Amino acid sequence: MSIDFYWRLPTHGCHSTIRHGSYDRGDWSPLAPGNQTPGLTAEGEDDGFRYIDHLAEIAKAAELSGFIGGLIPSFPNTDDPWAISPLLARETETFRFMIAFQPGFLDPVHAARLSASLQRATGGRTVFNIITGGGGPSQLWWGDDFTHDDRYGRTTEFLDVFRGVWSGQPFDYQGLFYQVEGERLSPLLAREEVPEIWFSGSSDAALQSAAKHADYYLSWLEPYEQLTDKFARVKQRTAELGGEQKCAIRVDLVARPTEEEAWRDVRIGFENVTDETRAQWRGQPTDSIGASRQAALRPTEAKRWDDLIVGKNLWGGFNLLRGGPSLGIVGSYEQCAEQLDELIGRGADAFILAGTPHLEEAYRIGEEVLPLLGRTAAKQFLLEAAE
Amino acid sequence: MTLNLYWRLDPAAEPARGEPHERPATGYLPREARTRSLTRYDYYAQVARAAAITGFDGLFVAYRPDSDDSQIVAAAVARGAPRLRLIPEFPSTVGSAVYAAKQAVSFQRATHNRLGWAIVSNPADEEDAERIREFLHVARGVHGQQPFDHKGQFFAVQGGGFKAPLANVPFPPVFLSGADEAALQLSAHAADIHLFDDVDLDRLRERAETLDRLTLAADRNVAIGVVARVTARETDDEAAGAGGEGIAGSYAAVADRLVALHAAGVTHLVLSAPQSVEEAYRIGQFVLPLVRARTSALRTAA
Numbered sequence: 176m177s178i179d180f181y182w183r184l185p186t187h188g189c190h191s192t193i194r195h196g197s198y199d200r201g202d203w204s205p206l207a208p209g210n211q212t213p214g215l216t217a218e219g220e221d222d223g224f225r226y227i228d229h230l231a232e233i234a235k236a237a238e239l240s241g242f243i244g245g246l247i248p249s250f251p252n253t254d255d256p257w258a259i260s261p262l263l264a265r266e267t268e269t270f271r272f273m274i275a276f277q278p279g280f281l282d283p284v285h286a287a288r289l290s291a292s293l294q295r296a297t298g299g300r301t302v303f304n305i306i307t308g309g310g311g312p313s314q315l316w317w318g319d320d321f322t323h324d325d326r327y328g329r330t331t332e333f334l335d336v337f338r339g340v341w342s343g344q345p346f347d348y349q350g351l352f353y354q355v356e357g358e359r360l361s362p363l364l365a366r367e368e369v370p371e372i373w374f375s376g377s378s379d380a381a382l383q384s385a386a387k388h389a390d391y392y393l394s395w396l397e398p399y400e401q402l403t404d405k406f407a408r409v410k411q412r413t414a415e416l417g418g419e420q421k422c423a424i425r426v427d428l429v430a431r432p433t434e435e436e437a438w439r440d441v442r443i444g445f446e447n448v449t450d451e452t453r454a455q456w457r458g459q460p461t462d463s464i465g466a467s468r469q470a471a472l473r474p475t476e477a478k479r480w481d482d483l484i485v486g487k488n489l490w491g492g493f494n495l496l497r498g499g500p501s502l503g504i505v506g507s508y509e510q511c512a513e514q515l516d517e518l519i520g521r522g523a524d525a526f527i528l529a530g531t532p533h534l535e536e537a538y539r540i541g542e543e544v545l546p547l548l549g550r551t552a553a554k555q556f557l558l559e560a561a562e
Numbered sequence: 563m564t565l566n567l568y569w570r571l572d573p574a575a576e577p578a579r580g581e582p583h584e585r586p587a588t589g590y591l592p593r594e595a596r597t598r599s600l601t602r603y604d605y606y607a608q609v610a611r612a613a614a615i616t617g618f619d620g621l622f623v624a625y626r627p628d629s630d631d632s633q634i635v636a637a638a639v640a641r642g643a644p645r646l647r648l649i650p651e652f653p654s655t656v657g658s659a660v661y662a663a664k665q666a667v668s669f670q671r672a673t674h675n676r677l678g679w680a681i682v683s684n685p686a687d688e689e690d691a692e693r694i695r696e697f698l699h700v701a702r703g704v705h706g707q708q709p710f711d712h713k714g715q716f717f718a719v720q721g722g723g724f725k726a727p728l729a730n731v732p733f734p735p736v737f738l739s740g741a742d743e744a745a746l747q748l749s750a751h752a753a754d755i756h757l758f759d760d761v762d763l764d765r766l767r768e769r770a771e772t773l774d775r776l777t778l779a780a781d782r783n784v785a786i787g788v789v790a791r792v793t794a795r796e797t798d799d800e801a802a803g804a805g806g807e808g809i810a811g812s813y814a815a816v817a818d819r820l821v822a823l824h825a826a827g828v829t830h831l832v833l834s835a836p837q838s839v840e841e842a843y844r845i846g847q848f849v850l851p852l853v854r855a856r857t858s859a860l861r862t863a864a
Contacts, residue, residue, distance in 0.1 A: 201727075202671075202727040203726075203727055223674075225671060225672055225673075225674070226671065226672070227641075227671070227672035227673075251724075251725075252724075252725055252728060254667075254668040254671065254672070254728075255661075255664050255665045255667075255668040257633075257665050258637060258665045258666075258668035258669045258672065259668065259672070260637075261633075261634045261635075261636075261637035261638045262637045262638070262640060262641055262669075262672055262673075263641075264603070264637075264638050265603065265607060265638055265639075265641070265642060266641065268599070279658065280657050280658050280661040281656060281657035281658070281661065282655060282656055282657050285655070285656045285657060286657070288627060288631050289631050289633070289634060292630040292631040292634040292635070293634050295601065295602065295603065295630060296601075296603045296630070296634055296635075296638045298598065298599060298601070315719070315720035315721060315722075316660075316719070316720070316721055316722050317658070317660055317661070317719075317722075318658055318659070318660040318661075318700070318712075318717055318718055318719040318720075318722065319658075320718060320720075361627070361628035361629070363577075363628065363629060364628070364629075364630075366583070
């Protein structure tokens with residue numbers, strides 16, 4: 176058995192440390208001394224580096240330290256994964272580009288052609304993270320006014336067409352949202368593998384779509400019992416619908432040589448959170464069920480950093496330190512590996528990991544945590560329990 | 563009036579070149595050392611570098627639905643060819659105009675603003691001109707304004723528009739083409755550069771005048787470009803012997819023609835010839851210097 180470990184490319188800038196919230200890598204804060212990509216020359220001028228140069232370094236670090244690829248998120252204020260992936264295709268060798276993508280963005284036939292071309296450019300390193308949920312003002316921002324359930328219907332049809340034309344035979348389709356006649360990929364393009372598809376969304380509309388088209392069901396980290404139930408339900412429900420689903424977890428780690436050092440960084444990070452940051456993450460409107468589950472932890476209201484310790488080596492305040500999910504793993508290298516082993520025991524078949532700063536932590540987690548997997552007490556316990 | 567010179571890469575041309583699946587499998591004396599990681603994209607990258615090295619300002623990438631996608635090719639070669647502008651050709655049916663604008667912003671940010679858009683029109687599609695107009699209106703709208711709202715025939719946006727650092731990035735120059743009055747009308751309202759096929763100078767001047775009139779009425783400026791196949795050789799005879807397609811002749815004769823186009827008001831020249839790497843070197847090395855010398859003399863004289 177082997178597990179796919181992905182890293183994450185932060186497409187909205189990065190911090191040089193988890194202890195401070197300033198985006199000093201990238202241009203999401205004004206160009207100032209100490210900033211990188213772009214930075215300043217000794218004369219105080221733009222040094223010509225661009226944020227893509229930093230993303231290239233993270234991708235290279237991830238592939239060198241044993242990650243199979245990286246998730247490239249897509250939000251209104253991020254750089255775009257469809258622009259980033261081909262830009263970095265030729266300077267990486269094994270790194271898989273997991274493109275976060277909403278089906279409403281592109282025509283499905285065009286998307287199939289783009290994907291096959293990217294497969295050719297990368298030697299088959301394209302992966303899709305299909306996003307259907309979300310909702311709220313950001314959907315209208317994108318020019319998308321579909322309702323929640325319509326969006327899953329559209330996702331299913333999008334993938335029907337995407338796969339249909341990939342057969343290389345003239346393909347007809349009469350859907351509610353898409354109609355095509357006699358479309359196909361040319362033999363040159365159809366020869367490529369259809370990208371692996373990662374899916375998320377816990378509603379039944381989402382699971383019906385996933386059962387038909389997804390390879391991996393992706394969840395943010397949730398309290399373990401809840402997550403175990405969810406994975407079991409996803410696997411059972413998609414099996415009932417005739418699909419087979421692997422499960423994956425997206426989670427941040429703070430891994431240090433000792434547990435004390437890890438919690439110390441988290442504490443300092445928490446103490447440096449500004450009121451402005453709390454306000455920013457408080458009550459973000461969304462109709463995504465997964466996001467609502469995370470919001471129930473209410474880290475924006477916490478007074479002390481240790482109020483947010485929700486389990487052994489689990490901390491629920493990550494969204495205060497950087498954008499994204501709130502629950503993450505904090506501990507020594509050994510403890511972080513134990514947690515990941517336990518999650519594997521609970522049904523995880525793959526992971527998207529992240530740590531701040533993304534460049535240095537790709538090396539740290541790749542070198543210090545990943546090699547311990549499968550050897551920890553949690554794993555031994557599970558193996559014994561299975562016997 | 564600077565002259566911009568582009569090379570044009572056609573992903574569907576010379577299909578066997580660099581294509582791993584086209585390598586002879588057996589009966590081949592030299593030991594095969596090429597790995598699977600050497601691909602067609604190495605060839606595209608070399609065409610881009612050829613254009614950059616020999617002094618072209620940019621590279622157009624043709625839209626060929628049965629071959630590699632122009633936007634993937636343009637991005638894949640961008641970082642290996644610094645300073646070269648990249649202009650993928652694509653139709654307005656690719657998807658959401660907001661998403662196209664967002665991809666363009668990231669490309670601009672990553673490449674020091676080297677992107678251009680060449681929107682391919684489809685005369686067989688009745689709605690095409692209207693869609694292109696709306697596509698560009700929305701893409702420019704979310705790009706330049708916040709909040710941007712739009713409800714049209716093809717696209718709808720509410721509260722759109724990019725925030726810093728995605729805001730304030732130059733919008734890619736837009737190239738449109740076509741010879742009829744409808745195409746010129748569309749360009750007058752929506753293009754930055756209108757591309758004509760290479761035709762005789764009188765007809766070109768006539769169409770350019772029509773475009774100027776429409777552009778003036780729309781209170782805009784639209785530059786004029788020409789797209790041409792080139793067959794350049796040391797002598798006129800050799801050029802004729804090489805098929806003589808497009809602008810054909812000795813290096814000096816080809817340069818004469820390009821200078822004459824420039825004198826007629828053309829400021830963008832998009833050139834192509836098979837085979838792409840060899841001919842980019844040939845034209846870049848032997849024709850462009852003549853053109854540059856004479857057009858800069860023209861500017862000095864003016």
